[in-house]
Amino acid sequence: MSFSPQISVIVPVFNAGAQLVPSIESLLKQSLADIEIIIVNDASTDSSASVIDKLAEDNANILPVHLSVNKGVHEARLAGLAKSSAPWIGFLDADDFAKPGMFETLLSSAVDYDVDIVVCGSNRVTSQRKIIAPKVRFRRSEKVLVNTFDRFCAYEFGSGMLWNKLFKRSIIEPWFDLHFPWRQSINEDLLMNIGCFYQAKSVYLCKEVLHDYVLHESSATANIPISKAYVNTYRAAALAISNFSGLGDDTLSKIIDMYRIQLSWRCYQVDNAALILSYEKELREATDVINDVFPAALALLAARPRPPVVNVELALKSLFHRCLTAVGLR
Template sequence: MKPKVSIIMPIYNVEDYLSRSIDSLISQTLLDIEVIAVNDGSTDNSLDILHEYAAKDQRIKVIDKENGGVSSARNAGLANATGEFIGFVDPDDWVDQEMYEEMYETAIVDGADIVMCSYMREFGSHSKEKQFNLPEKITYKANDVQEKVMRRLVGPLKEEVANPELLDAWGTVWSKLYRADIIKDNGITFTDLSVIGTNEDSLFNIEAFYYTKTFSFINKPFYHYWRVNSTSVTTGYKPKLIDNWSNLYQIIEKLIKEKDLGDDFYQALNNRISMNTLGLGLNEVSKANKRSPVTKINRLNQILHDHRIKRSFKEFELGQFPIVWRAFYFCAKQRFALGFYLMLSSIEVLRKIIR
């Protein structure tokens, strides 16, 4: 008999955090689960820790493979998942005990194909809840799933652009529970980061939500997203990020065209491209990038003159933004590289203060 939930965990050199994460899973109030732990070629003691847990709890299945990246590891987990529903947990994060029981029961009661919860950002010394301006619970059905959720994953429209920090808040896979048939029957997998750089979660979700008939959101922060791990795949300088994101945009644009999703989706993608200059900029000004300030400014100038970014800014409206963000994106839209650099440097400092 298949378990109610398969939880997929991609693992690479996280011996310092792994026990905390696995302990949170095996102590779930929902007992009928399987934990598919995919060791992606770790060179530390992660695999030994996994074998120790698997020897004590038969619900833990260990897959040991050569290093191929987080997308490859998650895809290996998907291929071996047998549960009615599928969830994802990163190995440096943890979850509340009742997370999967509440999400599973919501899926059954609502007939939902995907259920999502909120999450806490954990900074070691303090926590910050990710705020979603929504009621305690909301359910979308039929066309509303594509028009209000899937489209939001592609990019924001109108007043949604006012909060750039929420651009990908809906896109994480680890805050969701998926009906396995939605994923497996439609052959949905994760795209390798060597192709798209980041946002493999959002791309996976865009496709999954296309096939979703009912979606439920629970406004409770069951998931704990650890922001202290300096070895995480989300940290570090990515020199090819603009090329990677160009590939990402092409994939999304192709999907919009093939599925005939309409003008709102094209405008949403256009807004994503414009707003993603924030991420491209922060990547360039990061301390992990050892280039000189002058070289960084020149690089920012090249980014702002990219043909796709220039085209997206022609239709990008600034009126919805608060004054600070309006000034920031004005610099980007006008391709004022020095001002763009100075504002990015200030944002980077403020991010650390806020944390």
């Protein structure tokens, strides 16, 4: 590397093939030039390795990392972090896109407002980058100095993804060795974020939508059975309880509450308990981890939070006012 990058962007890759090129080009076309792009090939079996090497050959700011054994997206990110050199760290998934001003805006916000983490908005888009719906959106930009970890645990900053954030190196570096006893393929980014937001003293929420999240209806993640999603999220909760139990009872209770909320979402609600019986080994493994650290968490995770109660009168008034506005009477 012949320059000192301001930002290292980690891109984990597994069998991305030619579709990787447009995503990497979105980084190469950034208005901020001083970006180190670390592409980690997680032992792909397609053409990804040659695609990555060609990109690195043509662009001096691309650092290729090739893993000999497929370890999953979390370990691939850790391998990229170990190679990073910049004072700020960002992420991009291999099929998503960074808008041209994304990292310049994130970095300027981080410096101008003197914060540890910057979070921006993201849109769900098709493969052709046609907007489907917002994925993360903030009504206004805001510097957060109080209750940052509480608000993170309440999902006020999004659901825990890494790719719409910029991290000060000192905030994320303590978690460069956050290894898990098993391969965690769901919620692994939230686990990294727990550590980062616990460390952070200040956060900036950027109202600009600077990231495109490509929604592939045929992807394995999109079609994962609810029973498997529940089991993998329960296992993530076990890892969170195990890895962060040393942060104190108050912090641990917030983390457990966060997973209680997540497991209450419809996409994790298993209608028939028999559907998860085939995952007995995985559930037992996770339960043993929780039991070793904080057995009471088993009961706490099972206690689902109540859904929010909406005042019917206020809801009807709001609907009435919206109707009047729609027909031009307000």
